Amino acid sequence: MTMTATLVYLDVLPAEGLRKPQLDLLAAGRILGPVSAAVATPPSDAVVQQLGEHGVETVYTPDESDLSSYLVAPQAAWLAAVAAVAQPGAIVLDNSFEGKEIAGRLGVRLDAGVITDVVALEADGTAHKSVLAGSYEVSAKATSPVAVFTVKPGAAEAAAAPAAGSPTVTTVEVPQGAFAHAARITGRTDRPRSGRPELTEAAIVVAGGRGTDGDFGPIEELADALGAAVGASRAATDAGWISHDFQVGQTGKTVSPQLYISAGISGAIQQKAGMQTAKIIVAVNSDPESPVFEIADFGVVGDLFKVLPQATEEIKRRRA
Amino acid sequence: MGDTLKIVVLVKHVPDAQFDRHIGPDRTLERSESILSELDEYALEAALQLSEARGGEKAGNQVIALTMGTADAANALKKALQIGASSGVHVTDEALAGSDAWATSLVLAAALRAIGDVDLIVAGMASTDGETSLVPAQLAERLGLPQLTFASSLEVEGRTAVIRRDGGTTSDTVEADLPAVVSVTDQINEPRYPNFKGILAAKKKKIATFSLADLGLDAGQVGSAGALTRVEQAEPRPARTAGTIITDEGDAGVKLVDFLAAQKLV
Numbered sequence: 001m002t003m004t005a006t007l008v009y010l011d012v013l014p015a016e017g018l019r020k021p022q023l024d025l026l027a028a029g030r031i032l033g034p035v036s037a038a039v040a041t042p043p044s045d046a047v048v049q050q051l052g053e054h055g056v057e058t059v060y061t062p063d064e065s066d067l068s069s070y071l072v073a074p075q076a077a078w079l080a081a082v083a084a085v086a087q088p089g090a091i092v093l094d095n096s097f098e099g100k101e102i103a104g105r106l107g108v109r110l111d112a113g114v115i116t117d118v119v120a121l122e123a124d125g126t127a128h129k130s131v132l133a134g135s136y137e138v139s140a141k142a143t144s145p146v147a148v149f150t151v152k153p154g155a156a157e158a159a160a161a162p163a164a165g166s167p168t169v170t171t172v173e174v175p176q177g178a179f180a181h182a183a184r185i186t187g188r189t190d191r192p193r194s195g196r197p198e199l200t201e202a203a204i205v206v207a208g209g210r211g212t213d214g215d216f217g218p219i220e221e222l223a224d225a226l227g228a229a230v231g232a233s234r235a236a237t238d239a240g241w242i243s244h245d246f247q248v249g250q251t252g253k254t255v256s257p258q259l260y261i262s263a264g265i266s267g268a269i270q271q272k273a274g275m276q277t278a279k280i281i282v283a284v285n286s287d288p289e290s291p292v293f294e295i296a297d298f299g300v301v302g303d304l305f306k307v308l309p310q311a312t313e314e315i316k317r318r319r320a
Numbered sequence: 321m322g323d324t325l326k327i328v329v330l331v332k333h334v335p336d337a338q339f340d341r342h343i344g345p346d347r348t349l350e351r352s353e354s355i356l357s358e359l360d361e362y363a364l365e366a367a368l369q370l371s372e373a374r375g376g377e378k379a380g381n382q383v384i385a386l387t388m389g390t391a392d393a394a395n396a397l398k399k400a401l402q403i404g405a406s407s408g409v410h411v412t413d414e415a416l417a418g419s420d421a422w423a424t425s426l427v428l429a430a431a432l433r434a435i436g437d438v439d440l441i442v443a444g445m446a447s448t449d450g451e452t453s454l455v456p457a458q459l460a461e462r463l464g465l466p467q468l469t470f471a472s473s474l475e476v477e478g479r480t481a482v483i484r485r486d487g488g489t490t491s492d493t494v495e496a497d498l499p500a501v502v503s504v505t506d507q508i509n510e511p512r513y514p515n516f517k518g519i520l521a522a523k524k525k526k527i528a529t530f531s532l533a534d535l536g537l538d539a540g541q542v543g544s545a546g547a548l549t550r551v552e553q554a555e556p557r558p559a560r561t562a563g564t565i566i567t568d569e570g571d572a573g574v575k576l577v578d579f580l581a582a583q584k585l586v
């Protein structure tokens with residue numbers, strides 16, 4: 001099997017060490033071949049060592065230019081400059097808005113085919129993804145000399161390389177003019193954190209919709225009993241009952257947890273788009289005709305305000 | 321020109337997601353029962369609001385709907401004209417079938433150059449069929465314009481556009497000088513419906529049609545011939561079959577936990 005030299009893009013690296021999703025992304029890159037990493041901020045020695053443990057052979061960093069106060073354009077320009085040095089056959093980015101947009105721009109700069117929303121990669125460069133709101137599974141390949149992939153969380157599991165290396169760190173200058181037509185980030189506020197697992201990474205999601213009538217208490221209590229993330233339908237986020245950050249669906253987050261518990265959500269196509277690849281779906285809805293029951297592995301026709309608290313109590317009782 | 325804006329809204333004619341959508345034996349999407357992509361309605365609304373705040377068409381503002389696609393795709397333009405766009409531009413050519421994002425952005429960039437003097441290009445956050453969100457960023461790259469994407473709010477003051485962009489961990493204010501490429505989310509506004517007056521008015525509005533040759537493009541650069549990605553296989557996801565459905569008789573919460581326990585989820 002031919003191995004493809006692969007460049008993995010990691011944006012901001014925490015000084016204390018890479019985050020799990022970043023290590024998973026490196027593992028995804030290693031499926032294709034030997035990996036180097038392009039990191040947008042100069043990494044600490046500890047981080048370089050950790051990158052070596054995860055199979056990275058070369059680390060590329062920008063000169064002191066600050067890329068972080070511009071929206072994606074300079075990152076793409078810099079990454080194209082790194083690609084000119086590293087000559088990769090594949091470039092792997094995360095599937096965030098930024099990841100996809102940098103990938104798109106690289107596609108133009110390198111005349112490279114871009115495949116987004118990848119859930120699995122094969123050594124020959126075949127990428128798997130679901131399309132049409134999760135109703136089809138496709139495998140696709142880039143036909144260009146360089147392939148660009150944006151990879152979703154969970155596509156590969158982080159693992160230390162068989163032999164840890166000590167990567168060389170190479171500085172690549174940000175090309176002249178990279179900032180010329182870039183939009184400036186002039187303000188940034190941190191979004192409130194819930195203290196619960198990250199929605200897109202959680203093994204279990206409990207989601208509520210219009211049927212909660214604004215009271216997410218039963219949803220949150222069941223989520224906490226299960227160590228789950230909380231999700232919501234657009235009806236619930238539009239009503240202002242819960243932040244848009246928690247919306248699952250076409251215009252919210254796409255989740256593929258082990259278990260998705262849907263309560264007071266009818267199951268519109270746009271909601272299904274974000275959750276129908278969950279391994280197991282449980283639905284609680286008072287309307288037996290609700291379309292969510294067509295995709296539920298276990299459904300309860302009933303009042304969520306009765307069923308959910310009882311389930312929460314039962315889980316606590318069994319644990320005790 | 322002073323305070324007025326020439327805005328181009330990118331619209332796409334896509335299969336209606338309310339019906340089953342299918343990938344055909346040639347591994348491309350079957351284009352039946354198509355509509356104006358719902359996510360583009362937010363882009364059109366944002367453009368109309370900017371135009372109206374400056375006195376609308378009468379004051380010299382323009383909202384031009386631009387699409388690339390088969391003859392049928394003119395229906396997406398007609399809908400946009402009924403909702404309130406001032407004119408339409410349709411790039412159509414048989415060679416375009418099977419275009420990926422790379423080719424789509426190539427063609428749209430050429431069309432935008434042909435339209436000329438555009439202040440603002442507004443797109444939806446994704447198409448509801450391809451769902452890649454690549455085209456706005458690729459257009460910005462090709463045209464050398466700043467990109468202000470995934471906007472949940474948009475303001476234009478003089479020659480500066482400012483958006484709010486809500487990311488995973490932060491909410492950012494991003495700004496750039498015009499001309500710029502903007503994409504908007506469904507959080508930005510509440511799109512209007514076409515009214516009777518709009519439907520009548522649309523009949524008098526013009527749609528200009530361009531072929532690839534008109535834009536100076538070669539058929540080999542676009543469509544399946546020019547695509548840089550290839551779908552190898554496409555399989556319908558096995559339909560999820562309904563499992564056990566019970567009606568609560570006072571103990572469904574316990575039964576729910578029994579089910580989770582049987583699945584080793586608690």
Ligand SMILES: Cc1cc2nc3c(=O)[nH]c(=O)nc-3n(C[C@H](O)[C@H](O)[C@H](O)COP(=O)(O)OP(=O)(O)OC[C@H]3O[C@@H](n4cnc5c(N)ncnc54)[C@H](O)[C@@H]3O)c2cc1C
Nearest residue numbers: 209210211233234235249250251264265266271286287304
């Ligand atoms: C462009 C576009 C994008 C969209 N994107 C998304 C998206 O990303 N995510 C999304 O979710 N939607 C999205 N939508 C909206 C989607 O079409 C639906 O309108 C939405 O999902 C409905 O939310 P819901 O199921 O909570 O509300 P409803 O459809 O009103 O359903 C509420 C359900 O609660 C049940 N119920 C009521 N009371 C109780 C009770 N006490 N106990 C149990 N059940 C009860 C009812 O029987 C009903 O089935 C989008 C729409 C458009 C046009």
